[in-house]
Amino acid sequence: MSATGGEVFEAVAEGSRRVILDLLARGPRPVGEIVTATGLSQPNASRHLRILREAGLVASRADGQRRIYELRPAGLAELIGWVAPYQALWKTSLDALERHLDAEADPDTEREDH
Amino acid sequence: MSATGGEVFEAVAEGSRRVILDLLARGPRPVGEIVTATGLSQPNASRHLRILREAGLVASRADGQRRIYELRPAGLAELIGWVAPYQALWKTSLDALERHLDAEADPDTEREDH
DNA sequence: AATATATATAACTAAATCCTTATATAAGTG
C-alpha cells in the first residue's frame, strides 16, 4: 500500500512526474490526455505513471479501453511529514517561501480552480 | 545561489542526504561529526554535502581545519512551494498525514528542541 | 471476424548516480 522507504521522494524527484501530478491535481485524466498535455511519448508516460502508482501517488481505474489516472494526495504523507519541521523552521526565520510563491503566482499554473 | 530547476528535489531524493539534513536541523556540525553520525565514508559524506550545498540546502564556513555545515531552511522553498497545494488538497479530504505524523512521533527524532 | 484505438510491457542504449580507493590541500601540533 503505502510506500516503504523514500520511494515517494524518488518518484517526485523527476520533473516530468511532478508535471503529471500537477496535471492530475486538476482532476483525473486518461493516459492519452496526459501524453498530449506533457509531450511525453506514450510508453514513457506509462512508465512514469507506473512509478507514481507504485509510490502510491496515483491510482488508475479502467474505463473501457482507457485507464483513468487520478491523484492520491495521501501518498504524499511521507514527503509532507518530512518537510513539516523545516517548514516550521523557516516560517520563524525567513519569508523566502512567500517570495517564492509570489514568483510562482501565475494564473495558468493554478491547481484545483474550485 | 538558489537552485534553478528541480535541483532541490533531486538533492532530497537521496536517503543519506535527508539524514544529513535532519542532523543539521538540530544544529551546525563539522564534517567529522556528520561522518560518524551517519556512518558514511568521509569522501561520500563530502560529496553529499557538496550536492546539498549546490542545491542551496546547506552552507559551510571554515573553523580552523574544520568545515562547519549548517542548514539553510530557505533552500527548501521550491519543495515546500510545490507541496503546499497538495497539502491543502488532502487536509480537506484525508487525515492520513496526521496518522503518519503520529507514527513518527519519536522523541529521539525531534529536531530543534528550542 | 477484421481493423483500429488505448495502454502496457520488453529490449535496448545512453547518461546519470552512488560508492570506493587513492590522492591533494590546508590547517594544527611537536
Place this chain on the structure above:
DNA sequence: CACTTATATAAGGATTTAGTTATATATATT
C-alpha cells in the same frame, strides 16, 4: 620543518534511470 588531522577532489567501477523503438494485450468499431 616533519607529522598528523580534517576535508575535498579525482578516477574508476557498478548500478540505476530515463528515454527510445518494437511488440503485446485488451477493448471498441465496422
